[in-house]
Amino acid sequence: MTTGNEPGGKEQDVTASPGYGAEPRASYAVDPDASRGRLVPEPSSPTRTPFQRDRDRIVHSTAFRRLKDKTQVFVQQEDDHYRTRLTHTIEVAQIARALARALRLDEDLAEALALAHDLGHTPFGHTGEDALDEAMTPYGGFDHNAQSFRIVTKLEHRYAEFDGLNLSWETLEGLVKHNGPLTDTDGKPIGGFADKGLPAAILAYPGYEDLMLWSWPSAEAQAAAISDDIAYDAHDLEDGLRAGLFSVGDLADIPFVGETLAMIRKRYPDLEPNRVIHELTRRLITAMIEDVIAEALRRLAACEPKTADDIRKASGPVVTFSPVVAGVDRSLKAFLFPRMYRHSDVVRIRKGAARIVSDLFACFMADPNRLPAEWCEDLSDLDERRLARRVADYVAGMTDRFAVNEHRRWFDDTPELR
Structure with a gap:
């Protein structure tokens, strides 16, 4: 297998790679015994750390179960072998644990964050998100990362003493900063939030500024x-190949990918196509994981963090790709965008899915009493903006199948999504 820093290089034994094996947590890892606690104080558990409890609450949540019937990438759905949002989430969690173990981080916190990162996704993946964001433009927009935060802080109604899951500070901090800092040190929104401001889901959380929105998140x-x-790159590539949206031969010019395919064909000249695809996927994942480990160790040695807060206050991310593999990542995404995400078959289905989400939002805004009884409480007290957010919460929580069925309930011309 190649190392991440040398795409296409000579093969080596994966077991010889550094960082594998359980070792004591590093000083820069988040210490569960020093957690900053929960918004609603709770007694500690005698058998589980705070981050183990967070992970377990996420796995047992309603939003997590719904991921099994939410689209990952919208391809032909008659095949059960394509990834769903749930299988993607599980794969992300597996990779996150591997990285955390190699870098001597808290594995439970890394896993909890991976398991929660897509809870806020709409039906039909990014297609549904784009449609709902457009519908919500007059009311503050819609962002699936912020919706994940809203779910774990408000929308889950399971516990007697609080709404949401009452997760620890460290889990909320990592979840809200999944894509990095949201503000500068003066509290001014940056990046994608510079023009439209922070999402309503974040602003509604008590003491949201205490989550250090200006800093990088923890290493976990x-x-x-x-x-x-990593999971997106490798598994979307695999699903696109299996869906027939492009062929193995189309990958020859992608850095590292083409070289890896040549290596597989040389070593296994008679290998059947399905096994070629799997060999490519697993080698890509391994190379990217090893690259992140090597690059993180290099950056850690350079900045010499002593605490988790040193990681947060660093000038940039610590756990990331090397420049070489960051280029591979960009090349993969540049290939997948037109060949998969904008493939004519996928675009045709995306249009139908977007119409379903837009129609449902408009339907419930026009007559909120069409919402289920538990969503109709205090409707008369809601202004238009708050009503729109409630409708968005309801529509975003739908699975693909439920959204199609709801559209058929209220409309006579539901698109055929295949």
Whole structure:
């Protein structure tokens, strides 16, 4: 297998790679015994750390179960072998744990963040998100990362003493900063939030400024975020190949990917196509994981952090790709965007899915009493903006199948999504 820093290089034994094996947590890892606690104080558990409890609450949540019937990438849905949002999430969690163990981080916190990162996704993946964001433009917009935060802080109604899951500060901090800092040190929104401001879901959380929105998240959160990229790259490539949206031969010019395919064909000249695809996927994942480990160790040696807060206050991310593999990541995404995400078959289905989400939002805004009884409480007390947010919460929580069925309930011309 190649190392991440040398795409296409000579093969080596994966077991010889540094960082594998359980070791004591590093000083820069988040210490569960020093957690900053929960918004609603709770007695500690005699058998589980705060981050183990967070992970377990996420896994047992209603939003997590719904991921099993939410689209990952919208391809032909008659095949059960394509990834769903749930299987993607599980794969991200597996990679995050591997990175956390190699870097001597808190594995439970990294896993919890990976398991929670997509809870806020709409039906039909990013297609549904784009449609709902457009519908919500007059009311503050919609962002699935912020919706994940809203779910764990407000929308889950399971516990007697609080709304949401009452997760620890460290888990909320990592979740809200999944894509990095949201503000500068003066509290001014930056990046994608510079023009439209912080999402309403974040502003509604008591003491949201205490989440250090200006800083980088913990190394555990960074591990979960880069694991999302690794899983997306490798598994979307695999699903696109299996869906027939492009062929193995189309990958020859992608850095590292083409070289890896040549290596596989040389070593296994008679290998059947499905096994070629799997060999490519697993080698890509391994190379990216090893690259992140090597690059993180290099950056850690350079900045010499002593505490988790040193990671947060660093000048940039610590757990990330090397420049070489960051280029591979960009090349993969540049290939997948037109060949998969904008493939004519996918675009045709995306249009139908977007119409379903837009129609449902308009339907419930026009007559909120069409919402289920538990969503109709205090409707008369809601202004238009708050009503729109409630409708968005309801529509965003739908699974693909439920959204189609709801559209058929209220409309006579539901698109055929295949």
